[in-house]
Structure formats: C-alpha cells, structure tokens
Amino acid sequence: MASSFFDKIKLFKGAEIQPGRPPAEPSEEEKSQPFLEKLIQGPWLILAFTSLIMAVGLTNLPPRSLSTLASGAVAPADIVAPFDLIIEDDGATAKKKEEAAAAILPVYTYDANTFANTEDKVRALFAAGRDWTARFPENHRSAELRSALLDKFGVDLEPADVTTLARAKFPAELEEALVTLLAKTFNRGIILSKNLFIHGETERGLTLLDLRGVERTMRVGDLLDLAESERHFADDLEKIVIPARDKALLSNLGQIFLSANVTYNKIETEGRKARAQGEIGTVTFLVKKDRVIVRKGDEVTADALRILDQYNQRIARRSHWLPTFAGILVLYLVLLGTLWSYLRAAFKPAPADRQYRMTAAGLVGSLLIFKIFILLATTVSGAVTIPPSPASRPTLTPSPTRSGRSSSPSSSPT
Numbered sequence: 174m175a176s177s178f179f180d181k182i183k184l185f186k187g188a189e190i191q192p193g194r195p196p197a198e199p200s201e202e203e204k205s206q207p208f209l210e211k212l213i214q215g216p217w218l219i220l221a222f223t224s225l226i227m228a229v230g231l232t233n234l235p236p237r238s239l240s241t242l243a244s245g246a247v248a249p250a251d252i253v254a255p256f257d258l259i260i261e262d263d264g265a266t267a268k269k270k271e272e273a274a275a276a277i278l279p280v281y282t283y284d285a286n287t288f289a290n291t292e293d294k295v296r297a298l299f300a301a302g303r304d305w306t307a308r309f310p311e312n313h314r315s316a317e318l319r320s321a322l323l324d325k326f327g328v329d330l331e332p333a334d335v336t337t338l339a340r341a342k343f344p345a346e347l348e349e350a351l352v353t354l355l356a357k358t359f360n361r362g363i364i365l366s367k368n369l370f371i372h373g374e375t376e377r378g379l380t381l382l383d384l385r386g387v388e389r390t391m392r393v394g395d396l397l398d399l400a401e402s403e404r405h406f407a408d409d410l411e412k413i414v415i416p417a418r419d420k421a422l423l424s425n426l427g428q429i430f431l432s433a434n435v436t437y438n439k440i441e442t443e444g445r446k447a448r449a450q451g452e453i454g455t456v457t458f459l460v461k462k463d464r465v466i467v468r469k470g471d472e473v474t475a476d477a478l479r480i481l482d483q484y485n486q487r488i489a490r491r492s493h494w495l496p497t498f499a500g501i502l503v504l505y506l507v508l509l510g511t512l513w514s515y516l517r518a519a520f521k522p523a524p525a526d527r528q529y530r531m532t533a534a535g536l537v538g539s540l541l542i543f544k545i546f547i548l549l550a551t552t553v554s555g556a557v558t559i560p561p562s563p564a565s566r567p568t569l570t571p572s573p574t575r576s577g578r579s580s581s582p583s584s585s586p587t
Contacts (some may be wrong), residue, residue: 216526216529219509219530220506220510220513220533223537224504224505224509225573228502228505231496231540242480244473246248246472247472248470251465251468251469252555254461254465254466254467254484255484255488258460258487259457260458260459260479260483261455262456266455271448272451274449276449277446277449278378278379278444279374279380280380280382280388280445281382281436281437281438282381282438283435284384285384285434286384288360292352292355294430295351295355295426298328299343299345301325301326302318302322302338302339302343303343305339313336315332315339323438328430331425332486334422334426347419347423350415350419350423351426354410354413361395361397362395362396362397363396363397363398363399363431364393364397364436365399365436366398366399368391374393376468377394379393382438382444383397383467390489396435399431399432402431403431405429406427406428410427453484460484466480468537516528
C-alpha cells in the first residue's frame, strides 16, 4: 500500500510522536544557563508576547473624547463623528408632544341626571299643590302654599303664579307641557355661560361626553347657555296652542327650572392630553460616522454642541475596555500554555519549540492580515461611489404647446 499523505507530514510521523514519553530531565548545560537566557530561549516570552498582541488587537479601544467647545466659539479644526450615533432630539420630541396635546378637544360632561332631577321636582311640586288644594278647596291660602313650596322644594314662585296654579288645582296638562318643554331644551345641552369657553372651543369645537361614556364632537353653537335656553323654551312654548295666561305661567316656570347640565371636565381633558403625549415616541436622528459635526472656522451652534455632548457621554460609557482586554489576555495565556504542555509531552524539545513558535507566528500574522483587510475595506467603501442607474436619472421632457408641437428655447434678440 502506498504511503498516505499524512505519513509525509512531519507532525504525524510516528518516530517523532511520543505520547507516553515523560518530560525529559534538563541537561547539565541547561541547568547552568542564567535565568534571563532561559527566559529568552524558553516559551514563556513568546507566550506572553503573543497573548499580549492578540489581546491588544482584538480589544476595541474607545475613541478619544471629542473637543468640547463653548457655544459660539470658533472651531480650530474639523470635528468628525468617530462612529454612528442615534441622538434623541429633545426639542422635536417636546414639540410633537405639544402638538399632540393641542389636538385634543376640550371635554365637557353632559349630565342627564340634571333633567331627571328637575322632572322629579316638577312632578313632586304639582303633586304637593294638588294635595294642598284638596285640603283647602274653598280658601287655597296661596301665601302659605307659596311658603310651603319654597321650604320643601326650594322653588320661589311668584305670588300670582301660585294663585293661578291653585285656582286651576295644579292641572296635569300644564305639568306634562312643562316637562315636555323642559326635556326638549335640556336635550340640547345647557352651559352656564359661553364666556366660559376659554380653551379654544369656539375655533375647534368640543367633545361632549355623557355619563354612559358615549361621546360626540360638537360646535359651540350646538349648545345653549342659560339665556339662550330660555329663548329656546319660549320659542317652543309659542308653538303650543294654550291660553295666553297658561303660556305666561309656563314661561315663568321654565325660567325657574332651567339650569346648566353641561360642565367642563378638566380631569378628563388633562388625562387625554397626557395619554396623547405618552403615545408620542422619542424623535431621533442618526449622525453617520465621518460626518463633519463642526468645520474648521465655523461657530459652534447649540445643535452641534448637543451632538458633541452626546458623543462624549457615549464615549465615556464605552470606556470600560479593561475587562475585555484582561479576558482575552487570560484566554490566550491559557490556550498557548496548554498548547505548550501538549507539544512538550508529544514531541522532542527541538520540534516542540519549533512548532510552538510557528503557531505563535501564525496567530500574530493572521491578526495582522485581518486588520489590513479591515483597513482596506473601510478605505475602499469610503472612496467608491456607485453612479445612479440610467433609470433613476431625471429626464427632461419638452412640454407641448397649444399647437401640439414641442416648445424649444429661443434666443432672445440682442
């Protein structure tokens, strides 16, 4: 059988490999060598030197801090970005948050309980009036009735209105008409005064939120203030065919029972603004590597100063390179020490020392080649620009004239 390829490699020759051989005792000549000469000729200097070179080459040292200049100062040299950095734009973020808050319409609460309570008061008042007239059918004692209604319901009726209602025995027809008219007016929404619209409601409108959580966008003109509600009540009253005396009575009662049922909800409005601002993410921009932040001779602006501060802060956070360096150094010390122990046990001293030196030289050489290729790739990528494709170039198309022919530039007369 022909000799195999591996038999020709010196590393695999059986005559040189002695896996079970105990370490050879040092000769008398080796024992008499000075310590410094032993250190130089032995593997320890190579082990330390190779491990140190690998640790330095594989550790990314942080760049130096950028020049710190005062705002308005003139830059003595170009200040270039050492690496890509995403920077938060606090000013743009704050502006977007303000815009989001400003887009929230003021929230007003529509309280349907206001009319429900008013209806109950009207019906209770008419029921109490009917009971009174039933107790005093001949002499209704209107003054006493007026005081009783004021004490019980807090309703201060005119003496003439009390007398009229007592004589008519607080008719149910007037009661129903009053409740119906009040319901139509309350349903429009009544605010105390439109002078309270101080949050931009007149220009943008408002959000009306009822107690069930249903909301709708409304204009200021869709709501009534107290004065407008009285006029609205009177207009609806004119459409009812009843005696003039009853109309006057209902008009007076309407002015008494009408009240505001729409109020500004500051808590809900501020809460919605806060939620809208919370949904706005941080605005950022990217500063590319090798971008000139400040050119030589230019004044340092506030924006440039903020970018410089962000870079210096990031560089300060990235300056803890020593643990990485120490870790790589210890790793290669262990690996190369283990390799030397194996070679000393498997080979004779001279071949073991030669293999060890070749391995160390190979490691350093491969690191050097790696760094050279990285430098070349960075240089080429920064110098080469790819021209745009013909399809992406803008084309100039002559615009047609009225006669259908393309217009061409003509020289002006001299």
